[in-house]
Amino acid sequence: MEFPNRDNKIPILIVPFPAQGHLNQLLHFSLLLSSHGFPVHFASSSIHNIQARHRLQGWTFASLHNITFHDIPIPSLPPSTPNPNSTHGFPSHLVPIWEFVIHHLRSPISSLLHSLSSSSPLILIHDPLMSFVIDDAASIPSIHTFKFQCAPANYILSYLYESKSKPDILFSPLPDTFPEEVSTFSKKHCYDTPCEGMLFNTSLSIEEPFIDLLAKEDDFVGKKIFTVGPVSPLIVTDRMSGPRHPCLEWLDKQPPKSVVYVAFGSTTTIPVEQIEQIALGLEKSNQRFIWVVRDADRGDVSQDAELERVKSLLLDFDKRVEGIAMVVRGWAPQLDILAHGSTAAFMSHCGWNSYMEGMSMGVAMLTWPMHSDQPSNALLITEYLKVGVMVREWEKRDEVLKWEKVDEAIRKVMVHEEGVEIRTRRRSWERRYGMVLK
Template sequence: MGSLSSDAPIHVVLFPFMSKGHTIPILDLARHLLLRRLAATITVFTTPSNLPFVSRHLAGTSASAVALPFPGDIPGLPSGVESTDALPSMSLFPAFANAAALMQPSLEAELQRLHPRPTFMVSDGFLWWTLESASKFGIPRLVFYGMSNYAMAVSYASTIENHLRGPMAEDEPFTVNAFPWIKLTKNDFERHFSQPMTEENPYLEFIMKVAVAMGKSNGLVVNSFQELEPAFLEYWNRECVPRAWCVGPLLPLERPVACDPQLQTTWAQWLDRKRAGGERVLYAAFGSQAEIPAAQMREIALGLESSGTSFLWVVKKRESEIIADVDGGFEDRVSGRGMVVREWVGQRDILMHESVHGFLSHCGWNSVLESVWAGVPILAWPMMAEQPLNARMVAEEIGVGLRVEAADGTARGFVRGEGLAKAVRELMEGEKGEAARKKAKEVAEMARKAAEEGGSSWTALEALVEEISRKRKDHTG
């Protein structure tokens, strides 16, 4: 990077989408750029209600956060909601995402004021309109999608081969020519992709805007590492645009500071006691977006109870109310063996805890990577978005987990408590679980080597900054 230091200081603009799962890895990217001195200045754009969260995660760095006003009085959207985490229903997502585009004039006013002039911008793919803003100021735009190469490549191949439309049943297996060893179904994809683009399908219209803007951008920043999915990275860079750069896992580079035992959370103390007793703990969490029906929540509780396994289960407020009514006293019956947490937790800290030997997960990509980094096998139960594809990757492609099976055998079917209990026991005690655990440890070592100095992700980030900075310099003369 010496050739860059002799030129103007590198100023990187980051603009994450207003959702914690999208925001956190971009904030980790900011830390990587600053700690490795690949950027001199970083500006992060967000909204007023998200500013405290962003500022906390940037604490101790020189990065600055700028709040852009989020539009109010949007039909159908609750007043004051500035993050998808706070939406009462994900059916409001298209309205929320489209409302974000009204921030464009405010973004451009701030870009005009920034000094030094930005070298390049990394914006979330969902903020498709930032391409136009970046182009106005001659700023190269990189896209951050927060997805795996596997999910992107398989989705693209399935679409161009026209597997997602037509009369085929939702759970009828098909094979894509590009990856003949993979069996997929329509249910592995969001239903929007198999519907016509009409006024009744605003989600697909939004995705098309995102895809067009991505194709015109200068690169794709991928939170993954080359060794995890080489065939899918190679396919994307051969068949698609823009070029993908694997720079992950995007996790903190700093070593964690030992916590004062007096300041530990209740759940951390509970995990410490389990470790002291030599017990294996299953961590269960389904992210902040999934909407789990009450009947399914009840089956999860009963399944965890009957599994006989120690578990730490993180739930949202609405889910907590459902759990309280499960056969009058669920938490009392599992007291000592199971713990229900109703607060924001440090998921990475939980997965890195020595007592945690399994992760019952919705397979959001951040969660998959955090589990991979910790060497913890996954019991995959996808809920939405590209999570079914991630689940296939986890269980079938890289072998670091098992799948939860629905009662009817479909990808999105109802899961009974007894079926969940059986899957939990297999992950935590069975031969398949031990094989996945061994593989998870091997993949964790691969991830660390990729992120270390000289590793594939380390060098890819350097090369990306070098290339995009050179393009910016050539463009401005």
């Protein structure tokens, strides 16, 4: 099936998984579709729709009016607090929240499916972790279904190869990327369902060999595969609404390509001992930086202001680095920061959303994976594309990384010849694929 042109006006229903990295990708994709004239419906809990809209970057505020949001009311979420001393980097405190939200979304989304498909065909695009929507759509003949993969093709391929004992093509799934309760949750909610095609937030310039191999796998034969990434804008609108974030005002005053941006995503909570070592490494590097210090999201991010731990951290650090750095406690406009001309490098957990944003904005990557697909994404950057350096190897995930390693990684990219080589390889890679983005 081909996507209809804008004159046909077939509605598209988007059903994201209620976690920031998934919400963000699917909202960006929804805006891309709506910018081409498609009537787009975005359905999630009212709490998560507000979160997705509030944290959106790169688009004008008016662009949101082109999407119909279905803010499904749900009861108050159960309490959830991230644990900085957890034995695993995954935010397991969110698993009960996800179960709760999915339970309360199922009936309203089923009703919405029937309502939107009652008078015309409907295109349904859903996160694989929301596979229940296909069960509910099975009795509706006028629905065309597509899965939107928020993880990269090579990551999915590696698990298919492992399950079928095929030779490794890049690297096998790494150990201990998920705790057991998350694997159980995934098996329950992400299962094989019929669909007409798969959409990936990736590009052939990054993953063409893996897309080609994936298309030959049994689960993908007969299905269309669309590489639609990067779904986030390549030309970033300066602001959504209201005043600019103070960190952007600070960036305006810095020299071009002089700042290291440090952020570990919305699902990472770092122990105090590691935060202290990161702080010392950043300070010793003598490089300009913006560091986002925050804990993993709660279920309802409007409660983040109640988290006092990050406010009490590094109380004298701001003064020590005043003039060359800025510490942001809480949410920061990542896409705006990466798109800024003063930003040169990104120390990241390597979630796929951050990966695609960093790659498309042309910054060098410093990889510090925490869980899930992040360890393999880090290897994709450092071993396959060779456009970044590893800060912490996955094998040392249970250790507190000393400040010297943080300092060393930053200097490799910002000062030493290795950084020059990374930028040269990146320009060569961009020219080869016609993808000079910043």
